[in-house]
Amino acid sequence: MTELRCSAKACSREASWGIRWRNPKIHDEDRRKVWLACDEHRVTLNEFLSLRSFPMDVVPVADLD
Incomplete structure (x- = not known):
């Protein structure tokens, strides 16, 4: 993989x-x-999208389908 x-x-x-x-x-x-986000950049990428009011959710990579 x-x-x-x-x-x-x-x-x-x-x-x-x-x-x-x-x-x-x-x-x-x-x-x-x-x-996709590493532990260090999870918050940064999340904040970028939140500032734009984009709907989102965060899940562990293993839970992506």
Whole structure:
């Protein structure tokens, strides 16, 4: 299995979290994008999306389908 890497710029750490989000202006209710996050960048990526009021949820990588 391929190792999943954090989506934060210039980060090459293994991802532990999946941040599922959508931009309500362009995505339907059932459309979700996923950013992967290491423990260090989970909060930063989450805050970036929260500031834009994008709906999201955070789950462990193992729970992504």
